[in-house]
Amino acid sequence: MKSILTFLFAACASVAVSQVALNATVFLSDEAGNASGGVPVAFSVQAAGAVFTADATTDEAGEATVALELPTGTMQGVLNATYMNCDSVEVMMNGSFSAN
Numbered sequence: 508m509k510s511i512l513t514f515l516f517a518a519c520a521s522v523a524v525s526q527v528a529l530n531a532t533v534f535l536s537d538e539a540g541n542a543s544g545g546v547p548v549a550f551s552v553q554a555a556g557a558v559f560t561a562d563a564t565t566d567e568a569g570e571a572t573v574a575l576e577l578p579t580g581t582m583q584g585v586l587n588a589t590y591m592n593c594d595s596v597e598v599m600m601n602g603s604f605s606a607n
Contacts, residue, residue: 526576529604531561533588535569542569548590554581 531550535543548571551560555578563571577584583605592598 526579527581529575529577529581529586530572531575531586531588532570532572533563533565533590533600535565535571535590537593542567543593544569546571546590548588550575551587551589552577552584554578554584 529552533548533550535546535548537543542565544565544567546565546569547562548565549560549562550573551558552575553559557578559575559577561573561575563573565571583603586602586604587599589597589599
């Protein structure tokens, strides 16, 4: 049984003056379309010479959501999400983002 990863993210204008909020959501399901709950997911973004990370666990709907606070001026980059599938194989998804 393999897990399927749908990777959604959006860069949003920040309310705080000093940071940019990047919201990321992962939906995991098996081949039959059943939600995969309880799966730890590690998110990471490299920006301004640093790596920003956040961890989440999928809920009963198979959804894991995080909000990363990135430095001011971060306009684009690559967001990574990593999880272990049911075969204990590490799976990494990459997606680019743009604040515009």
